[in-house]
Amino acid sequence: xxxxxxxxxxxxxxxxxxxxxxxxxxxxxxxxxxxxxxxxxxxxxxxxxxxxxxxxxxxxxxxxxxxxxxxxxxxxxxxxxxxxxxxxxxxxxxxxxxxxxxxxxxxxxxxxxxxxxxxxxxxxxxxxxxxxxxxxxxxxxxxxxxxxxxxxxxxxxxxxxxxxxxxxxxxxxxxxxxxxxxxxxxxxxxxxxxxxxxxxxxxxxxxxxxxxxxxxxxxxxxxxxxxxxxxxxxxxxxxxxxxxxx
Amino acid sequence: xxxxxxxxxxxxxxxxxxxxxxxxxxxxxxxxxxxxxxxxxxxxxxxxxxxxxxxxxxxxxxxxxxxxxxxxxxxxxxxxxxxxxxxxxxxxxxxxxxxxxxxxxxxxxxxxxxxxxxxxxxxxxxxxxxxxxxxxxxxxxxxxxxxxxxxxxxxxxxxxxxxxxxxxxxxxxxxxxxxxxxxxxxxxxxxxxxxxxxxxxxxxxxxxxxxxxxxxxxxxxxxxxxxxxxxxxxxxxxxxxxxxxxxxxxxxxxxxxxxxxxxxxxxxxxxxxxxxxxxxxxxxxxxxxxxxxxxxxxxxxxx
Amino acid sequence: xxxxxxxxxxxxxxxxxxxxxxxxxxxxxxxxxxxxxxxxxxxxxxxxxxxxxxxxxxxxxxxxxxxxxxxxxxxxxxxxxxxxxxxxxxxxxxxxxxxxxxxxxxxxxxxxxxxxxxxxxxxxxxxxxxxxxxxxxxxxxxxxxxxxxxxxxxxxxxxxxxxxxxxxxxxxxxxxxxxxxxxxxxxxxxxxxxxxxxxxxxxxxxxxxxxxxxxxxxxxxxxxxxxxxxxxxxxxxxxxxxxxxxxxxxxxxxxxxxxxxxxxxxxxxxx
Numbered sequence: 001x002x003x004x005x006x007x008x009x010x011x012x013x014x015x016x017x018x019x020x021x022x023x024x025x026x027x028x029x030x031x032x033x034x035x036x037x038x039x040x041x042x043x044x045x046x047x048x049x050x051x052x053x054x055x056x057x058x059x060x061x062x063x064x065x066x067x068x069x070x071x072x073x074x075x076x077x078x079x080x081x082x083x084x085x086x087x088x089x090x091x092x093x094x095x096x097x098x099x100x101x102x103x104x105x106x107x108x109x110x111x112x113x114x115x116x117x118x119x120x121x122x123x124x125x126x127x128x129x130x131x132x133x134x135x136x137x138x139x140x141x142x143x144x145x146x147x148x149x150x151x152x153x154x155x156x157x158x159x160x161x162x163x164x165x166x167x168x169x170x171x172x173x174x175x176x177x178x179x180x181x182x183x184x185x186x187x188x189x190x191x192x193x194x195x196x197x198x199x200x201x202x203x204x205x206x207x208x209x210x211x212x213x214x215x216x217x218x219x220x221x222x223x224x225x226x227x228x229x230x231x232x233x234x235x236x237x238x239x240x241x242x243x244x245x246x
Numbered sequence: 247x248x249x250x251x252x253x254x255x256x257x258x259x260x261x262x263x264x265x266x267x268x269x270x271x272x273x274x275x276x277x278x279x280x281x282x283x284x285x286x287x288x289x290x291x292x293x294x295x296x297x298x299x300x301x302x303x304x305x306x307x308x309x310x311x312x313x314x315x316x317x318x319x320x321x322x323x324x325x326x327x328x329x330x331x332x333x334x335x336x337x338x339x340x341x342x343x344x345x346x347x348x349x350x351x352x353x354x355x356x357x358x359x360x361x362x363x364x365x366x367x368x369x370x371x372x373x374x375x376x377x378x379x380x381x382x383x384x385x386x387x388x389x390x391x392x393x394x395x396x397x398x399x400x401x402x403x404x405x406x407x408x409x410x411x412x413x414x415x416x417x418x419x420x421x422x423x424x425x426x427x428x429x430x431x432x433x434x435x436x437x438x439x440x441x442x443x444x445x446x447x448x449x450x451x452x453x454x455x456x457x458x459x460x461x462x463x464x465x466x467x468x469x470x471x472x473x474x475x476x477x478x479x480x481x482x483x484x485x486x487x488x489x490x491x492x493x494x495x496x497x498x499x500x501x502x503x504x505x506x507x508x509x510x511x512x513x514x515x516x517x518x519x520x521x522x523x524x525x526x527x528x529x530x531x532x533x534x535x536x537x538x539x540x541x542x543x544x545x546x547x548x549x
Numbered sequence: 550x551x552x553x554x555x556x557x558x559x560x561x562x563x564x565x566x567x568x569x570x571x572x573x574x575x576x577x578x579x580x581x582x583x584x585x586x587x588x589x590x591x592x593x594x595x596x597x598x599x600x601x602x603x604x605x606x607x608x609x610x611x612x613x614x615x616x617x618x619x620x621x622x623x624x625x626x627x628x629x630x631x632x633x634x635x636x637x638x639x640x641x642x643x644x645x646x647x648x649x650x651x652x653x654x655x656x657x658x659x660x661x662x663x664x665x666x667x668x669x670x671x672x673x674x675x676x677x678x679x680x681x682x683x684x685x686x687x688x689x690x691x692x693x694x695x696x697x698x699x700x701x702x703x704x705x706x707x708x709x710x711x712x713x714x715x716x717x718x719x720x721x722x723x724x725x726x727x728x729x730x731x732x733x734x735x736x737x738x739x740x741x742x743x744x745x746x747x748x749x750x751x752x753x754x755x756x757x758x759x760x761x762x763x764x765x766x767x768x769x770x771x772x773x774x775x776x777x778x779x780x781x782x783x784x785x786x787x788x789x790x791x792x793x794x795x796x797x798x799x800x801x802x803x804x805x806x807x808x809x810x811x812x813x814x815x816x817x818x819x820x
Binding site: 006084089 | 302348391
């Protein structure tokens with residue numbers, strides 16, 4: 001598995017992946033910068049809420065789809081699957097390594113987002129002393145966990161579909177309804193694509209009881225845990241059984 | 247009989263109703279160069295994909311080194327190197343980096359990469375992007391990848407595709423040296439009889455998914471032996487003069503004989519001329535692969 | 550269907566006519582995802598509308614029943630923004646797919662060794678994408694009207710729907726031209742698609758971007774057509790672009806971008 005991970009790193013199209021992981025959150029922050037910033041801890045929280053809505057509502061879930069497609073792309077392009085899978089490595093190792101890399105990249109993207117946000121807000125005059133670490137930490141972690149099921153779904157389709165566009169189109173189609181879902185108290189907690197924004201920007205049910213990472217425990221376990229399990233197992237089984245014909 | 251390195255039993259792959267590979271019993275012995283011969287679309291690549299565990303048989307089974315595939319694929323694949331169909335490569339990586347990907351997975355030293363690069367003569371171009379390689383270089387990179395893990399069995403699917411004559415010659419020499427110098431068993435597919443003829447020791451002929459012939463290359467050579475056709479003005483007069491020679495048929499305006507030794511040919515021609523028969527043309531006709539296929543299909547022979 | 554056949558059609562009339570080029574491309578597009586996509590987009594948006602009405606129908610209908618909003622407002626309030634996204638996404642996907650046909654089968658070189666003008670080839674591809682987007686827009690309008698009928702929101706507001714469909718379509722042309730430009734220039738479609746899919750979503754929700762960019766123009770069109778009420782067209786982003794401005798900007802930008810793309814293709818070395 002470790003070797004497989006090393007190989008994944010060697011194969012990655014770093015210029016493209018780096019561009020997406022670094023530049024993406026950067027643009028999200030810069031475009032979502034709260035213009036009317038005041039001062040102190042409250043201003044930080046306000047700015048953070050503003051930035052996360054922009055970032056986690058559409059951008060972060062879409063990023064998961066783009067990265068999933070990029071992780072699979074080298075294999076689709078040059079007939080990599082048939083060479084890789086004719087080697088003494090199990091298909092679940094191949095798939096697992098891809099998932100780990102994808103999940104790692106998404107974590108990096110979130111950290112970049114956090115870092116860029118802090119730098120940008122300091123640049124517009126907020127003080128470093130008031131950085132709301134205790135809010136940002138769980139929020140960034142929660143957003144990352146909430147995006148995992150979507151990442152698993154996207155890896156599932158990206159490993160099967162050669163077309164970059166098709167996988168991304170599906171991603172967008174599933175992500176856009178999050179705009180409505182996240183606003184609704186009935187649907188919001190159940191729609192997986194709405195979870196990142198709910199987890200990150202504190203838009204979820206705000207009763208403090210039984211909450212973790214900005215989400216209710218039910219949502220956390222059923223929607224995120226269950227969704228991740230289903231998508232990961234489904235993707236693995238599909239991948240393990242598939243005929244490699246390209 | 248030697249150990250069977252590859253053995254399939256009733257191997258079948260159906261897409262919808264059509265059987266692309268139909269009840270194949272392939273036997274490759276250790277140390278052989280096994281030529282897997284068939285026209286494009288005959289089912290060669292599908293068979294090879296099933297050997298490598300890339301696609302799953304509809305029925306039948308595959309054994310490599312006596313172990314079932316794909317059930318024990320992991321244990322076996324270290325001993326197999328393969329070039330399946332068009333060569334696989336990561337276009338954005340250099341030739342060397344491409345090999346390093348596989349070497350890392352197989353836990354091989356960098357030195358081994360240098361060795362295989364030298365074998366396929368890619369050392370000078372190892373640093374270039376594989377995407378910029380010519381077709382022949384990509385093909386050689388694919389062969390290098392197949393050889394990288396020092397396998398006991400090498401499976402090469404149309405390895406000379408897209409190579410220039412010099413390249414074909416090189417690859418052919420390389421394949422021929424494998425059993426001798428490294429004890430490697432080779433399964434090589436091709437749609438060219440002449441190519442298989444020049445390197446294989448054993449051959450399997452596949453047509454429309456069915457194995458029509460399997461055995462030593464010499465047996466197939468015997469079948470592909472040419473005919474001699476002598477065009478004459480009066481076949482009826484000529485016929486008795488060819489007495490004692492292996493006559494196949496007397497057509498309108500020609501005699502067709504099974505292959506002749508040169509002396510026989512000369513004697514027959516002089517006999518014909520002496521007998522007042524005008525000889526217009528003497529030609530030897532080698533039978534093409536297609537004709538052999540037709541004959542094999544006609545006999546319905548399954549080795 | 551082979552691309553070579555289609556190319557031959559293009560060349561059949563010595564120095565291919567515009568009609569020849571159009572027919573050739575149409576043949577090439579058959580059997581690809583271009584046509585299904587054209588239909589699937591509007592179907593998806595309409596289905597989303599159905600789901601919204603099923604889930605939150607009561608809430609959405611309230612302003613209509615109280616006479617606050619027209620039936621047209623009710624259906625486009627939520628769906629308008631999705632409509633804009635769908636057309637923007639469609640532009641990126643169609644542009645990428647129509648040139649990827651050539652990239653992937655390496656038919657550029659086959660085509661340009663025939664008496665076919667490069668500029669013509671490029672413009673024809675643009676025209677086809679624009680036609681498909683127009684078809685999508687028309688279907689989208691039909692989708693809205695079916696929602697109006699289904700939810701008994703009064704007479705179908707054909708004039709308003711047609712304005713919405715047409716104006717958003719015109720406003721999407723610069724984006725289409727831009728995407729076709731990038732997709733043609735780059736062999737690797739990962740980058741154009743990523744840009745094409747992410748940029749509009751951002752552009753459209755970013756109030757600080759100038760109103761005339763390819764990514765924001767569609768929102769301006771939507772804002773005008775829906776009276777500024779549709780979700781996503783935040784009040785601060787309303788610059789009062791009327792149909793005249795939208796059309797002028799769209800046509801101007803489109804011509805410039807198509808010219809750029811044509812020049813890029815004409816100068817390109819086909820390997």
